[in-house]
Amino acid sequence: MSGTAHGHTPAAWTGVTIGFLGFCVSGVFMVAANPLGFWAGLVIVALGGVVGGAMKAAGLGMPKESADRTAARDRATQVARSKAQPATADTAV
Numbered sequence: 001m002s003g004t005a006h007g008h009t010p011a012a013w014t015g016v017t018i019g020f021l022g023f024c025v026s027g028v029f030m031v032a033a034n035p036l037g038f039w040a041g042l043v044i045v046a047l048g049g050v051v052g053g054a055m056k057a058a059g060l061g062m063p064k065e066s067a068d069r070t071a072a073r074d075r076a077t078q079v080a081r082s083k084a085q086p087a088t089a090d091t092a093v
Contacts, residue, residue: 009061011056021076029041
């Protein structure tokens with residue numbers, strides 16, 4: 001699992017659950033050859049995105065990172081990359 005808890009919020013779970021239910025509804029009606037039900041399922045999928053976005057806007061999503069935290073993560077990544085690079089040899093073959 002991701003160490004940043006990516007997507008583990010009420011907004012994400014609700015949006016994905018509603019979208020999945022819409023996908024299932026759309027699939028059932030597609031097999032049943034019912035275009036109206038199929039499109040209704042796709043509307044439910046879109047509704048999942050809208051509900052998830054509204055919940056995120058209401059504060060139930062992941063908080064945004066501060067500029068200090070982003071800068072610290074970037075510095076740590078640069079240090080790790082510089083340590084991982086192989087040393088260059090002075091003698092060429």
